[in-house]
Amino acid sequence: MEKTVFIKDTDGGTKDRTREFYTEFINQLRERKLEDKIQVVRVADVGVYNQGVVMRLLPDNFLYGQLEMANIPALIDESVVPGKRIDHLTCHHISKQMKIVLRNCGVIDPEDIEDYIAHDGYQALAKVLTEYTPEKVIEEMKASGLRGRGGAGYPTWLKWKFTREVKSDEKYVICNGDEGDPGAYMDRSVLEGDPHTVIEGMVIAAYVVGATQGYFYIRAEYPLAVDRIQKAIAQAYDYGLLGKNILGSSFSLDVDVRLGAGAFVCGEETALLASVEGKRGYPHPRPPYPAVKGLWNHPTVINNVETLANISSIMLKGGKWFSGIGTETSKGTKVFAVTGKVKNSGLVEVPMGTTLREIVFDIGGGVLNDKKIKAVQTGGPSGGVIPEDFHNIPVGYENLQKLGSIMGSGGMIVMDETDCMVDIAKFYLRFCVDESCGKCAPCRIGGTQLLNILEKISEGTAHLDDLKKMRKISFAMQKASLCGLGQTASNPVLSTMSFFEEEYKTHVVDKKCPSRRCSRLFSYSIIQEKCVKCGACYRNCPVNAISGSRESGYKISENACIRCNRCFEVCKFNAIDRG
Amino acid sequence: METSVVPDIANVVEKWKDKKGNLIMILHEIQNQYGYVPREISFQLSKLLDVPLARIYEVLTFYNYFKLKPPGKYTVSVCMGTACYLKGAPELLEELHHILGIKEGETTKDGMFQLEIVRCLGCCGLAPVVKIGNKIYGGLKRSDIVNLLSQYSKEGAPVAQPV
Numbered sequence: 001m002e003k004t005v006f007i008k009d010t011d012g013g014t015k016d017r018t019r020e021f022y023t024e025f026i027n028q029l030r031e032r033k034l035e036d037k038i039q040v041v042r043v044a045d046v047g048v049y050n051q052g053v054v055m056r057l058l059p060d061n062f063l064y065g066q067l068e069m070a071n072i073p074a075l076i077d078e079s080v081v082p083g084k085r086i087d088h089l090t091c092h093h094i095s096k097q098m099k100i101v102l103r104n105c106g107v108i109d110p111e112d113i114e115d116y117i118a119h120d121g122y123q124a125l126a127k128v129l130t131e132y133t134p135e136k137v138i139e140e141m142k143a144s145g146l147r148g149r150g151g152a153g154y155p156t157w158l159k160w161k162f163t164r165e166v167k168s169d170e171k172y173v174i175c176n177g178d179e180g181d182p183g184a185y186m187d188r189s190v191l192e193g194d195p196h197t198v199i200e201g202m203v204i205a206a207y208v209v210g211a212t213q214g215y216f217y218i219r220a221e222y223p224l225a226v227d228r229i230q231k232a233i234a235q236a237y238d239y240g241l242l243g244k245n246i247l248g249s250s251f252s253l254d255v256d257v258r259l260g261a262g263a264f265v266c267g268e269e270t271a272l273l274a275s276v277e278g279k280r281g282y283p284h285p286r287p288p289y290p291a292v293k294g295l296w297n298h299p300t301v302i303n304n305v306e307t308l309a310n311i312s313s314i315m316l317k318g319g320k321w322f323s324g325i326g327t328e329t330s331k332g333t334k335v336f337a338v339t340g341k342v343k344n345s346g347l348v349e350v351p352m353g354t355t356l357r358e359i360v361f362d363i364g365g366g367v368l369n370d371k372k373i374k375a376v377q378t379g380g381p382s383g384g385v386i387p388e389d390f391h392n393i394p395v396g397y398e399n400l401q402k403l404g405s406i407m408g409s410g411g412m413i414v415m416d417e418t419d420c421m422v423d424i425a426k427f428y429l430r431f432c433v434d435e436s437c438g439k440c441a442p443c444r445i446g447g448t449q450l451l452n453i454l455e456k457i458s459e460g461t462a463h464l465d466d467l468k469k470m471r472k473i474s475f476a477m478q479k480a481s482l483c484g485l486g487q488t489a490s491n492p493v494l495s496t497m498s499f500f501e502e503e504y505k506t507h508v509v510d511k512k513c514p515s516r517r518c519s520r521l522f523s524y525s526i527i528q529e530k531c532v533k534c535g536a537c538y539r540n541c542p543v544n545a546i547s548g549s550r551e552s553g554y555k556i557s558e559n560a561c562i563r564c565n566r567c568f569e570v571c572k573f574n575a576i577d578r579g
Numbered sequence: 580m581e582t583s584v585v586p587d588i589a590n591v592v593e594k595w596k597d598k599k600g601n602l603i604m605i606l607h608e609i610q611n612q613y614g615y616v617p618r619e620i621s622f623q624l625s626k627l628l629d630v631p632l633a634r635i636y637e638v639l640t641f642y643n644y645f646k647l648k649p650p651g652k653y654t655v656s657v658c659m660g661t662a663c664y665l666k667g668a669p670e671l672l673e674e675l676h677h678i679l680g681i682k683e684g685e686t687t688k689d690g691m692f693q694l695e696i697v698r699c700l701g702c703c704g705l706a707p708v709v710k711i712g713n714k715i716y717g718g719l720k721r722s723d724i725v726n727l728l729s730q731y732s733k734e735g736a737p738v739a740q741p742v
Contacts, residue, residue, distance in 0.1 A: 044704065179701070180698060180699070181699070182659070182660030182661045182662075182664075182698050182699040183660050183661035183662050183699060183703055184699075184703075185699070185701035185702070185703060188701045220607060220644050221644070221697070221698075221699075221700070221701070222701060256598075258600070258603070258604065259603065259604065259607050260642075260644075261603060261606075261607070261642030261643070261644035261645055262642050262643035262644035262645075262698070263641065263642050263643065264698070275603065276600055277599070277600040278599075278600035278601055278602035278603045278604070278638070279600075279602075279637075279638065280637055280638055280641040281641060281642070296599065296600075337703055339661070339662035339703035339704065339706065340661065340662050340665050340666070340706075341665060341666075345662070345703060345704045345706075346704050377661070380661070411661070413661050413662060413665065415665065419665060427661070427664055428661075431698075437641075564673075
């Protein structure tokens with residue numbers, strides 16, 4: 001294949017014309033006997049929206065929009081084949097995205113090291129090994145202002161400096177690819193789409209701290225990511241980019257893969273260390289930090305996948321370039337997984353400082369079914385919800401923290417008016433309770449108690465006192481838990497309580513769920529004035545809770561009803577009341 | 580997954596013996612071959628690696644990924660990540676409970692289906708998602724479940740087109 005053509009109908013309206021366009025494109029290629037030279041791919045996302053049928057041509061990187069079937073011959077003969085741009089079809093949509101981490105994803109063949117090298121791959125490593133001392137690299141990293149992308153946002157240069165300063169004949173570098181946060185999948189995409197950039201980042205990190213062994217710790221649930229990184233490691237060894245005397249220098253590094261086994265707590269660095277050592281993933285108190293006593297008690301630096309994917313660009317273009325992107329305290333770009341009730345769900349990479357509104361509406365296309373947005377959740381089970389009033393704040397570590405949420409690994413879940421905040425808090429808390437390792441009491445007991453109270457609230461048996469109790473337990477968990485999981489587990493509860501207090505009170509005092517999610521707090525009935533006696537609800541009720549006939553009309557037995565919502569869905573006359 | 584194939588445990592052990600922190604990786608290889616980690620194998624491992632059986636079980640029981648019982652022919656995994664949860668995964672799960680007559684972690688009597696809940700399959704863009712065997716089905720509705728399952732149970736082999 002010499003060229004690749006991506007096609008996608010970006011209007012997302014009534015009819016998806018992607019397939020039509022794709023078929024015609026292939027037919028025209030066949031007529032010209034070009035089908036073996038040009039690969040046509042229907043993609044899920046091309047990075048622009050509402051621009052009609054969009055086509056991206058690689059490697060030329062031309063972007064065409066508002067295409068019609070009649071344009072196809074011209075596209076092939078005047079652009080694809082000669083490699084020239086057709087100006088009047090070019091899409092001038094200015095994307096708010098900026099790709100550093102994802103620059104190669106979907107562009108290069110992730111299983112071919114040559115392709116990566118052709119895209120400036122391993123040049124940063126060559127530059128570092130031949131021109132830079134480790135101190136110089138740290139200086140560049142300091143100038144870049146890059147902070148850890150795994151969640152806490154600790155400055156990467158500082159982590160490296162501390163690990164470098166500790167004297168030891170054995171040091172380790174670990175790439176944290178244990179992406180357990182439900183709703184985030186950027187690490188997976190980078191490992192699958194551009195594994196070499198992560199390896200390159202790791203080798204540079206190892207060179208700086210003086211490590212001789214590196215580990216990729218990856219979830220076993222991501223078999224393709226594991227497979228791709230293993231292939232990439234083997235290729236890097238063949239090319240002398242790993243192993244003894246890398247690129248002819250005196251620096252050597254061996255790299256291996258270790259698999260996670262389905263434990264969320266292992267994303268926490270001390271638990272991760274235990275897991276790499278082949279033990280239960282129990283965290284231990286810090287200090288000592290991994291920089292001093294890490295893997296098998298040797299100094300260890302642990303960086304997230306996305307952090308490492310930034311390194312090669314910083315080394316090639318300079319720390320100053322990187323620090324020119326973003327806000328005062330949060331530099332560079334961040335990849336977010338925008339999902340939930342949003343039209344275009346997927347990964348987006350934006351400069352820090354982009355507002356939530358821009359991400360959800362300008363890039364994400366707005367809320368699914370044009371419903372009203374209620375909140376955006378960031379940071380996964382350790383984060384919080386951000387209501388609409390605050391969607392104009394620029395995204396950055398501190399700004400999100402001030403709102404009681406965190407940047408986290410970059411999950412961003414859009415919620416609309418039909419989502420109940422008590423239900424959301426319960427969802428995240430149940431996750432943390434399930435995943436709590438049970439070593440320390442505040443997390444183990446506190447989490448369970450909090451969950452019990454939330455259950456009571458959603459069943460309508462709680463009192464106002466319970467809300468106070470929840471704040472107290474949450475506070476205790478934050479202060480006294482051993483590791484990050486327990487310390488942050490109550491964040492979703494606290495943040496929903498502070499922004500949606502009224503909703504909690506409606507549950508507790510009025511025993512009502514405004515979003516109709518907590519099934520014990522509402523019942524179904526038929527509005528007789530609107531009912532046309534068609535019997536659709538009667539036929540569809542799975543438990544025969546609806547009785548009556550076409551003459552006498554229908555009614556719902558509250559005791560038999562299991563609140564499955566089927567009758568509400570099938571009624572075409574809005575005659576079912578949920579109150 | 581063929582359970583009759585006897586893996587060469589000695590080979591697996593030999594491959595990993597000199598590497599530090601090898602236990603989890605060895606258990607992964609065993610589970611890959613058997614579909615679960617049989618108790619007899621754990622006994623043998625204990626001897627070959629010279630680690631107490633308790634150490635092996637300590638690890639096996641901590642991690643969700645490791646299974647101690649043989650799995651059903653098809654593992655039906657319902658994703659309960661946040662995106663899937665919001666887009667109706669609980670309804671899919673309810674429907675699966677209803678049709679298969681089992682709860683999560685259980686296997687149907689005929690050994691065909693095993694029901695599991697998973698955290699996040701990393702396909703949040705396709706939510707809600709169900710994985711059957713190694714195939715992923717996205718954008719599902721409650722009413723899709725019956726057809727999906729029947730394609731597996733009738734043929735004994737997948738015929739549905741994954742998304």
